[in-house]
Amino acid sequence: xxxxxxxxxxxxxxxxxxxxxxxxxxxxxxxxxxxxxxxxxxxxxxxxxxxxxxxxxxxxxxxxxxxxxxxxxxxxxxxxxxxxxxxxxxxxxxxxxxxxxxxxxxxxxxxxxxxxxxxxxxxxxxxxxxxxxxxxxxxxxxxxxxxxxxxxxxxxxxxxxxxxxxxxxxxxxxxxxxxxxxxxxxxxxxxxxxxxxxxxxxxxxxxxxxxxxxxxxxxxxxxxxxxxxxxxxxxxxxxxxxxxxxxxxxxxxxxxxxxxxxxxxxxxxxxxxxxxxxxxxxxxxxxxxxxxxxxxxxxxxxxxxxxxxxxxxxxxxxxxxxxxxxxxxxxxxxxxxxxxxxxxxxxxxxxxxxxxxxxxxxxxxxxxxxxxxxxxxxxxxxxxxxxxxxxxxxxxxxxxxxxxxxxxxxxxxxxxxxxxxxxxxxxxxxxxxxxxxxxxxxxxxxxxxxxxxxxxxxxxxxxxxxxxxxxxxxxxxxxxxxxxxxxxxxxxxxxxxxxxxxxxxxxxxxxxxxxxxxxxxxxxxxxxxxxxxxxxxxxxxxxxxxxxxxxxxxxxxxxxxxxxxxxxxxxxxxxxxxxxxxxxxxxxxxxxxxxxxxxxxxxxxxxxxxxxxxxxxxxxxxxxxxxxxxxxxxxxxxxxxxxxxxxxxxxxxxxxxxxxxx
Numbered sequence: 001x002x003x004x005x006x007x008x009x010x011x012x013x014x015x016x017x018x019x020x021x022x023x024x025x026x027x028x029x030x031x032x033x034x035x036x037x038x039x040x041x042x043x044x045x046x047x048x049x050x051x052x053x054x055x056x057x058x059x060x061x062x063x064x065x066x067x068x069x070x071x072x073x074x075x076x077x078x079x080x081x082x083x084x085x086x087x088x089x090x091x092x093x094x095x096x097x098x099x100x101x102x103x104x105x106x107x108x109x110x111x112x113x114x115x116x117x118x119x120x121x122x123x124x125x126x127x128x129x130x131x132x133x134x135x136x137x138x139x140x141x142x143x144x145x146x147x148x149x150x151x152x153x154x155x156x157x158x159x160x161x162x163x164x165x166x167x168x169x170x171x172x173x174x175x176x177x178x179x180x181x182x183x184x185x186x187x188x189x190x191x192x193x194x195x196x197x198x199x200x201x202x203x204x205x206x207x208x209x210x211x212x213x214x215x216x217x218x219x220x221x222x223x224x225x226x227x228x229x230x231x232x233x234x235x236x237x238x239x240x241x242x243x244x245x246x247x248x249x250x251x252x253x254x255x256x257x258x259x260x261x262x263x264x265x266x267x268x269x270x271x272x273x274x275x276x277x278x279x280x281x282x283x284x285x286x287x288x289x290x291x292x293x294x295x296x297x298x299x300x301x302x303x304x305x306x307x308x309x310x311x312x313x314x315x316x317x318x319x320x321x322x323x324x325x326x327x328x329x330x331x332x333x334x335x336x337x338x339x340x341x342x343x344x345x346x347x348x349x350x351x352x353x354x355x356x357x358x359x360x361x362x363x364x365x366x367x368x369x370x371x372x373x374x375x376x377x378x379x380x381x382x383x384x385x386x387x388x389x390x391x392x393x394x395x396x397x398x399x400x401x402x403x404x405x406x407x408x409x410x411x412x413x414x415x416x417x418x419x420x421x422x423x424x425x426x427x428x429x430x431x432x433x434x435x436x437x438x439x440x441x442x443x444x445x446x447x448x449x450x451x452x453x454x455x456x457x458x459x460x461x462x463x464x465x466x467x468x469x470x471x472x473x474x475x476x477x478x479x480x481x482x483x484x485x486x487x488x489x490x491x492x493x494x495x496x497x498x499x500x501x502x503x504x505x506x507x508x509x510x511x512x513x514x515x516x517x518x519x520x521x522x523x524x525x526x527x528x529x530x531x532x533x534x535x536x537x538x539x540x541x542x543x544x545x546x547x548x549x550x551x552x553x554x555x556x557x558x559x560x561x562x563x564x565x566x567x568x569x570x571x572x573x574x575x576x577x578x579x580x581x582x583x584x585x586x587x588x589x590x591x592x593x594x595x596x597x598x599x600x601x602x603x604x605x606x607x608x609x610x611x612x613x614x615x616x617x618x619x620x621x622x623x624x625x626x627x628x629x630x631x632x633x634x635x636x637x638x639x640x641x642x643x644x645x646x647x648x649x650x651x652x653x654x655x656x657x658x659x660x661x662x
Contacts, residue, residue, distance in 0.1 A: 072280030106407030134327030339367025
């Protein structure tokens with residue numbers, strides 16, 4: 001009869017997929033994306049924003065539709081400026097990282113943390129807004145009676161995307177390629193049709209636009225017209241939020257990553273600018289007006305193709321389906337880059353280190369689940385209302401944009417002596433800095449009282465949490481420093497009897513003698529302290545000493561073959577230092593090392609192999625004990641030793657945790 005565990009494992013294998021081997025040198029090639037697939041997986045966020053960005057800008061014009069052409073031109077120019085700036089970031093940071101690493105390394109760690117927190121909130125909004133907009137686009141084709149189902153359809157889509165991303169990057173992108181291509185082709189066709197069908201009327205349209213502009217100026221004055229333009233421009237700011245996704249996602253791109261990233265950026269910029277400007281122009285040409293039960297794009301398609309009978313209806317349906325599904329694809333940017341930013345911040349101890357851990361599918365599963373859960377909360381809080389989500393959106397990403405551009409300008413100034421064309425590079429990032437700073441200020445002012453304050457409050461709260469977590473890790477590190485002096489003890493050829501009461505017993509290996517097996521996480525004060533405790537406590541009763549180290553493959557070191565090999569080398573060197581130390585004392589010692597995604601499982605495998613050789617073994621590991629035991633301590637520290645102990649006890653293996661009181 002199958003056990004509960006085997007049932008869960010089989011269910012996981014069906015839903016998530018079989019485990020991947022991180023030692024396989026081809027695994028990086030298998031899970032990486034070429035420029036075209038990266039354009040789909042990472043660029044869909046920006047391109048899909050044409051489903052709601054231009055619409056929100058058009059609505060904000062409040063009947064002054066002729067001004068839309070200026071908003072469209074400004075949006076297209078902004079796309080190219082930001083894309084050019086981020087291409088330089090890709091060159092300078094070929095291993096990826098985006099806004100978080102740029103601000104951390106070029107400005108300060110604290111500003112980098114603020115940038116990272118802003119990105120995390122923005123990616124949660126990306127997921128929520130994209131899925132909610134996708135549901136809007138799809139249900140625009142159905143009547144009002146279907147509208148109550150729209151929210152639950154969005155919730156189902158969120159759950160489905162979360163599961164797809166837990167399977168892996170490529171598995172979540174490839175099925176969406178046909179949808180992406182249908183979207184590009186259908187929207188390009190409608191824009192071309194709009195331009196060609198009104199080509200002979202351009203002089204009439206020009207006169208209408210000039211008349212409308214003159215009338216707007218007469219009614220509102222230059223200041224009023226500028227305010228309307230800025231409000232419309234700010235409401236379309238979500239259009240640019242996917243541009244930074246490529247620089248954040250470089251680790252998942254095919255080698256050579258810089259070339260692949262820049263090519264992806266070009267694809268994204270050209271397609272996004274063309275569609276946004278084209279749609280804004282098409283709205284004007286077909287004189288569309290908002291409909292409360294339909295998206296503006298749906299109104300546009302019906303006006304353009306409604307006279308073609310069943311054929312037109314079919315094309316409209318296919319186009320709206322492609323919009324809806326592409327918006328679901330756009331949520332990929334949040335699922336691909338959000339957990340990666342979170343993992344980078346966890347590596348730097350701004351968030352719990354468990355968020356840098358990989359699953360057996362080699363994805364940051366904890367980060368994916370957190371992004372999905374946070375997006376779900378936001379979905380229920382806003383009930384998937386796109387107009388409200390758009391208000392919350394885009395403030396944070398422009399904070400990250402501004403800090404990134406500022407860091408790049410500072411960098412080019414600092415290296416001006418070694419960089420011949422530094423002025424050109426600084427000019428590109430300087431223009432990007434001025435533009436993004438201006439947009440950040442204007443968007444914050446315009447959106448603040450409409451609900452944008454909530455984004456600022458959430459981001460500020462996340463910053464406060466990050467500072468608290470960092471403070472805890474710094475304090476824990478400071479407490480552990482008192483053990484670091486023990487590392488120097490291992491450099492002594494022979495310890496004084498008062499320090500350690502042992503006698504040299506030679507290097508003979510007796511497989512039947514008492515053997516102490518130590519689980520260590522590197523050569524450090526904690527490990528040496530545990531070793532000395534055992535030797536003193538058990539009064540020289542062990543003959544053999546085995547040191548077992550399993551290096552964790554996480555998001556920080558799973559970036560390429562060389563990084564994985566470096567981790568293997570580090571694990572071997574760590575255990576060898578313990579072996580050398582015990583050899584100096586006259587004991588037989590061995591080092592066993594490995595690297596793995598699941599440290600507990602690999603430790604159990606190696607422990608059983610050791611027990612097959614040494615018949616009288618006792619396992620030891622150090623366990624950090626803090627002055628106060630709390631839920632926060634348990635959350636911020638992995639407690640792998642306790643997890644290993646539970647598994648050992650289930651198999652009847654002696655395992656002793658030695659307290660390391662900090």
